[in-house]
Amino acid sequence: xxxxxxxxxxxxxxxxxxxxxxxxxxxxxxxxxxxxxxxxxxxxxxxxxxxxxxxxxxxxxxxxxxxxxxxxxxxxxxxxxxxxxxxxxxxxxxxxxxxxxxxxxxxxxxxxxxxxxxxxxxxxxxxxxxxxxxxxxxxxxxxxxxxxxxxxxxxxxxxxxxxxxxxxxxxxxxxxxxxxxxxxxxxxxxxxxxxxxxxxxxxxxxxxxxxxxxxxxxxxxxxxxxxxxxxxxxxxxxxxxxxxxxxxxxxxxxxxxxxxxxxxxxxxxxxxxxxxxxxxxxxxxxxxxxxxxxxxxxxxxxxxxxxxxxxxxxxxxxxxxxxxxxxxxxxxxxxxxxxxxxxxxxx
Numbered sequence: 001x002x003x004x005x006x007x008x009x010x011x012x013x014x015x016x017x018x019x020x021x022x023x024x025x026x027x028x029x030x031x032x033x034x035x036x037x038x039x040x041x042x043x044x045x046x047x048x049x050x051x052x053x054x055x056x057x058x059x060x061x062x063x064x065x066x067x068x069x070x071x072x073x074x075x076x077x078x079x080x081x082x083x084x085x086x087x088x089x090x091x092x093x094x095x096x097x098x099x100x101x102x103x104x105x106x107x108x109x110x111x112x113x114x115x116x117x118x119x120x121x122x123x124x125x126x127x128x129x130x131x132x133x134x135x136x137x138x139x140x141x142x143x144x145x146x147x148x149x150x151x152x153x154x155x156x157x158x159x160x161x162x163x164x165x166x167x168x169x170x171x172x173x174x175x176x177x178x179x180x181x182x183x184x185x186x187x188x189x190x191x192x193x194x195x196x197x198x199x200x201x202x203x204x205x206x207x208x209x210x211x212x213x214x215x216x217x218x219x220x221x222x223x224x225x226x227x228x229x230x231x232x233x234x235x236x237x238x239x240x241x242x243x244x245x246x247x248x249x250x251x252x253x254x255x256x257x258x259x260x261x262x263x264x265x266x267x268x269x270x271x272x273x274x275x276x277x278x279x280x281x282x283x284x285x286x287x288x289x290x291x292x293x294x295x296x297x298x299x300x301x302x303x304x305x306x307x308x309x310x311x312x313x314x315x316x317x318x319x320x321x322x323x324x325x326x327x328x329x330x331x332x333x334x335x336x337x338x339x340x341x342x343x344x345x346x347x
Contacts, residue, residue, distance in 0.1 A: 003328050004202055009193055012327050015334040017235060020151040021319045022188045028181030028312075030144070031158035032174065038141045043119055045167040047091035048074035050084060050118075051160055052109035056149035057097040057123075059230075060156025062223035064164055067157075067173070067311040069220055069274060074169045076160075082108040090117040093167040097156055099149035101127020114138075123159045148334060150234055153227070153315060154181075161308070176308035183309050184316050191320055200300075201317055204268075205324035207296045211264035212238075214252075214294075215318075216286070218245040218279045221270035221302070224311060228268070228318035235333040236325035245279055249286055259293025267294045272302040272310055 009018060051061025061078035068076060079085065082105045088094065094113040098106040101124040110129060113120055114136065122133040123141045133140045143155045158177055165172040191201035213232060217225025225242040232240035243252055259265045267290035269283050283299065291297045300317065302310035326333035 004193065004197070004205070004324055006193060009327055012330065012332055013323065013334070014332065017148065017151065017333040018193065018320075018323045020147055021316070021323055022192055024154045024312075024316055024319070025181045025184035025188060027152075027154035028158055028177060028184065031155045032162070032177060034142055034155070035159055035162040038121075038139050040121065040139050040141075040163070040166055043093050043121075043163075043166045045091060045093035045119065046074070047087075048093075049076045049160070049164045049167040049169050050088055050092050050094045050113075051076070051078045051097060052084060052094060052106055052113070053078070053097035053156075054080055054103050054105050055230075056152065057099045057103065057106070057156060059150075059153060059223075059227055060097060060158075060160040061095070062226065063153070063157045063311055063315060064160035066220045066223040067161065067176075067308040068164060068170050069307055071170045074167065076164050076169050079109065081105060083112050084109055084116075084118075088113060088116060088118055090119075092118050093163060094118045094120045095123060095160060095163045096120060096129060097123040097159070098127070098129050099125055099143060099147070099152055101125055101129040103129075107132070121163055123156065148336075150231065153319070157312070157315075173308055176306040179306060180304065180309040180312040183304050184312055187303065187313060187316055191317065201320040202324060204298060204300070204317075204321045205328055207298055208266050208268070208321070208325060209328045211266040211295045213240045214265060214267050214290070215240065215242045216245055216248060216267065216269045216283075217242060218270075218283070219275040220272050220307060220311060221275070221314060224314045224318065225270050227315055228270070228322070231319050231322035232325060234336050234339075235319075235322040236329060237331050238325060238329065245282055245286065249282055253286060253289045256290045256293040264295040265293065266296040266298070267291075269297075269299045270302070270314055271299060272314070274307060274310070
């Protein structure tokens, strides 16, 4: 796959999105240090953790919930809106995550959560959100500047996991988090730009090239499927969609027979050993149905021992695939001009 040569990557990725993705293993360790530096006390929250954020800043809440899974003794909820749900109050810990610190929805959610007496933590690089938090005496977990918000996924996920532990959602998972960081370093060597053309990430990008990917998640991979979708949108500047099993077997499966008439579509199924066995049984027949109209069908298994490691491995793979797709399509993965233009119009 000569298109993914070092020269092509350097030419089409001048701002280094690929380097940020490959650095996720190191970011995990840095994220743990930054949470410790924030000196968070035990914040017992009998009603659980609420993560307020948008886009790449919110995804940590979804991924943390996926990694915690059935171990959660209390809820962990992600809110993407100006206002937290009406039930959010003094019994919740609210983590307000905004990479820039200026996301208007998150700034609004921070204010409303405070008015309702909720305990709050802020996760940001600075901006208005950090200034308000410091004035209010609310703990701030610092995130390094200079990244695209979506490239800070390790910081957002680790912070959400650590806040969930302090809120009593589950016992601390620090060992799993640290192991996840080490696994990502290993996978970076196996799937990175110097890997063979047949390596997992490069092969997947080649299979999906030129098609609209439909990414299926189930159980712990639902949030990861959504991450794959958004990364293909933002990095590859390409349409992609995420679906959930078993729900998709009650509707979406009927559409694949006509897919050949619509254009090239591909299906990717994200699998994990913690998925309900009844759902695992569905993946094979659903993949067969997708093959009736798809350009390509791929089944991808997570890597790692613990749930945290396996969620991190699939996120890392999807991020790499999205950058490789950008390169294959001749696109710089870093700029998001459509989002910037929309923000400009709204302002």
